[in-house]
Amino acid sequence: MKLSSSLFAAAMAGFIASAAHAEGPITIGFANPLPAYPVFVEADKCFKETSAKLGVNGQTSGPTGLQVDNQFVLDRLSQYIATGAKGIILVPFDGPMYEPVMKEAKSKGMFVVTMNTGDTTKTQDVQVGTDYGNQGKVVAQNLAARSGQQNVIILGNQPTGVHRVFVNGFEAAAKSFPNVKLVAEGFDSGDPSQTTDVVSRIMTAHPEANVVLSWEGNAVAGITTAIKEKGAIGKVVAVVNDMTPEVVAGLKDGTIYGTSRQNFCAMASKGVESIVALSKGEKVEKNIDTGITFVTKANLDAELKK
Template identity: 30%
Template structure:
């Protein structure tokens, strides 16, 4: 009921010309994430929920084509974007792996007059594109501050970087480092790179803990890293000795919290990001102006509120 009321409000402020548009032809949006990943499965669920809601409320069928790269590789993602552009969709919904590396294909979409929305990311500088996501700096800051408190604001810590070229991962890392820099007795002794792979994150975390036996805490910059970190902590028998504050709400991350391996996680609500990315894409396809940024907020998940 609330969704229907919301769409009614949106339609109430939509110009009559757009409201009178032909609803017999489906609108097709191509959703391209960073990589095949459980976090993006959650986002895709939210995207399809929004598509169903718009279809039921307006009678305009919304189709979502989900095309994910098998690995977090910019050239592979650009190839998928280019092939999507060739099909002339009504909109592209993108999570950028590299702001600079993705720009040329995005310029191509603009030349083809294909509307774009980005999610879990930030648009390249100068591009007037709606971005949907959490405040990535705030998310990283929350995680780092929680870890600092857990370790008594002293000791050696490490950061798992995710995909170093991804705008959201980079911003989280920068803000985590700023938090740790406030405390003279906290030292960042290592940074791992997991490239959005749980397996890689686990291997990186294990190697770093072996190289730094005095390590007392971990934070991450993506959804895969903290799961890999938690697995490494468990396998090394260091649960309770090495503290972890994770990111996002993957089922494996939540289980690590239940098991006491991780203390908490700061989640950027992937289902909500998918939902509002589709709403924004639909408005763009209807020729309407959309917000510069849609902040979907952050959930701090602990064992108490699971």
């Protein structure tokens, strides 16, 4: 007996719904680049909470320690791809290195969300996180509010990628402030064990510098150590990222002038939400800016209460 077209369509819809139910929850893999670093601990926590709330099989992994290990992260991403995850969330510190695995994921029908990548990668479906160009602008504006000339050293992991986006934003804004000047850049390969030596050498080469600025969260200890070893406390200040205990301590004792507080919880949560929405065929914004707050000693207490 033949089914009418309407009955056939209804039967197929029921079959598809049953199959989808049988498949269980979708899997999303989060390749956490620094699970031991406080803000990424926060990101992990919010990733798991949002995954549970939305009925997602959320999996997260990453290297131990505080040094970026790109190959380790790439291997974890390959595992997520091989085991059939519906989407992946990653932090591509070195954009070109991550593009091939992102393209592989997309070729298999997976959704790709990047955190804090700006426009340094192109393959992702969604980018969530800090707009680094805007962050550079905000930092320059806040430095301009300090009295006197601000001669700035900017430290990054490498000359390209996120670092260049940040520096371009900083320099574009600095043109409007005569008392803010970029005097040198330095690079520590994302390795905090190199930071102190790199900063010390640049401070020696540029004795006029009185600000050491970095968007690298794991560079804080190295920067403050270099300032102390140079006997430059009170003469040179650090401007850093995030609100870790060591940053809070530095803000209180004056070694650190300011920090950009990023919203890593929102990054992870919105990453999960974006993949779930895309898996349902819904539209999602290509770029989701989770914002920053510039924190100094003046507004530290208020931020700590949040």
